[in-house]
Amino acid sequence: MSFDRLFRNARLPGRDDLVDIGIVSGRFAAVEAGLDGDCPAEDLGGRLVVPGLVETHLHLDKACLLGRCDCGSGGVKEAIAAVSRAKRDFTEEDVYARAAQALEKAIGFGTNRIRTHVEVDPRIGLTSFRALKRLKADYAWAVDLQLCAFPQEGLLDDPGCEEVLAAALEEGADLVGGVPYVDRDANAQVARIFELARRYDIDIDFHLDFDLDPSWATLFEVCRRTEEAGWGGRVAIGHVTKLSAMSPEAFEEAGRRLAEAGVAVTVLPATDLFLMGRDRDRNIPRGVTHAHRLAELGVTCSISTNNVLNPFTPFGDCSLVRMANLYANVAQVAAEPDLALCLDLVSTSSARIMRLEGYGITPRNPADMVVLDAGTAGEAIAAIAQPLFGLKNGRMTFERPRPHLYPDGGPAA
Ligand SMILES: [Zn+2]
Numbered sequence: 367m368s369f370d371r372l373f374r375n376a377r378l379p380g381r382d383d384l385v386d387i388g389i390v391s392g393r394f395a396a397v398e399a400g401l402d403g404d405c406p407a408e409d410l411g412g413r414l415v416v417p418g419l420v421e422t423h424l425h426l427d428k429a430c431l432l433g434r435c436d437c438g439s440g441g442v443k444e445a446i447a448a449v450s451r452a453k454r455d456f457t458e459e460d461v462y463a464r465a466a467q468a469l470e471k472a473i474g475f476g477t478n479r480i481r482t483h484v485e486v487d488p489r490i491g492l493t494s495f496r497a498l499k500r501l502k503a504d505y506a507w508a509v510d511l512q513l514c515a516f517p518q519e520g521l522l523d524d525p526g527c528e529e530v531l532a533a534a535l536e537e538g539a540d541l542v543g544g545v546p547y548v549d550r551d552a553n554a555q556v557a558r559i560f561e562l563a564r565r566y567d568i569d570i571d572f573h574l575d576f577d578l579d580p581s582w583a584t585l586f587e588v589c590r591r592t593e594e595a596g597w598g599g600r601v602a603i604g605h606v607t608k609l610s611a612m613s614p615e616a617f618e619e620a621g622r623r624l625a626e627a628g629v630a631v632t633v634l635p636a637t638d639l640f641l642m643g644r645d646r647d648r649n650i651p652r653g654v655t656h657a658h659r660l661a662e663l664g665v666t667c668s669i670s671t672n673n674v675l676n677p678f679t680p681f682g683d684c685s686l687v688r689m690a691n692l693y694a695n696v697a698q699v700a701a702e703p704d705l706a707l708c709l710d711l712v713s714t715s716s717a718r719i720m721r722l723e724g725y726g727i728t729p730r731n732p733a734d735m736v737v738l739d740a741g742t743a744g745e746a747i748a749a750i751a752q753p754l755f756g757l758k759n760g761r762m763t764f765e766r767p768r769p770h771l772y773p774d775g776g777p778a779a
Pocket residue numbers: 423425483573604672
């Protein structure tokens with residue numbers, strides 16, 4: 367058989383044997399051992415190959431704000447307020463430049479599909495949304511972007527916001543998000559977001575239950591609305607830190623309800639660790655929901671970056687392998703097969719939440735792949751394996767060579 371590109375000795379997650387990967391016209395043509403190809407082949411030496419890492423929750427529009435606003439002195443409310451103030455100075459060019467900076471980091475760390483949450487309200491209007499629409503087109507060679515328009519500062523309590531949100535949906539937002547906890551009537555916001563989702567026939571991704579009070583939760587109302595609308599498999603909720611504060615019995619009840627309704631959960635370890643427990647002066651709770659326990663109950667889960675270098679999370683490099691490692695550390699996940707599942711939570715499981723078509727290293731799918739410098743999924747997470755290079759539609763999108771060591775002093779100057 368003749369291939370445009372041929373990679374030998376690749377390890378796919380969950381498989382013990384090594385396979386060769388043949389690519390023709392931007393698609394996987396054959397994935398099996400001992401492929402016979404008459405083109406030059408690259409030997410991957412048993413390294414792990416994934417179809418690409420997947421962010422289900424990343425705020426590109428407010429990335430890279432260090433030095434521009436108060437970063438890190440408070441909790442959730444203070445972070446929202448700090449970005450709200452900084453947002454007054456956002457222009458389309460500024461949003462584009464900062465978002466591109468974060469996006470290029472993500473591409474360089476092997477991410478090739480991203481759901482980005484973009485703020486729309488009467489003050490910023492569609493400025494950030496339009497910047498990200500341009501970004502989506504300009505970087506389509508490396509990454510598929512889904513734009514989730516959402517009202518970060520409230521919907522019902524912010525007059526004029528719903529008109530702006532609807533305008534973003536008219537202009538092609540891929541899905542709608544919500545932040546019920548910032549409106550006085552959280553359930554009423556949930557209802558309005560579902561109405562919009564049904565009107566435009568789009569999926570929903572809420573920020574939800576972002577505190578550590580286990581005595582009440584909005585997730586049950588989201589489950590009820592999901593079933594009422596027939597939206598199972600089309601709704602995700604992010605943070606849901608309350609779950610980390612619930613008793614095992616309450617956690618199990620909530621998990622079973624989410625699984626039954628088809629509501630997915632995205633855990634955002636960096637932000638949750640950074641913003642939760644600000645009222646404590648010792649024994650600060652982790653505030654990170656245990657995705658593995660939810661997955662055991664049948665909930666589709668992902669781990670994602672959320673924020674990078676801004677008041678919600680003044681750290682970050684957009685590496686999903688590092689984020690999965692952070693989660694593993696905090697969730698005390700170190701044994702197999704749970705460690706390997708961490709990689710799933712930033713790839714295959716995330717792809718399921720985004721209902722991605724053609725994701726996976728199998729014949730006929732677009733040739734999207736990332737080679738990690740590790741032999742197994744568990745090793746990749748434990749050692750924070752670096753991605754070495756990646757392809758999208760059969761074309762190379764980035765390369766991150768291994769470090770060169772120079773015991774003899776390196777090349778002469
Ligand atoms: Zn978020």
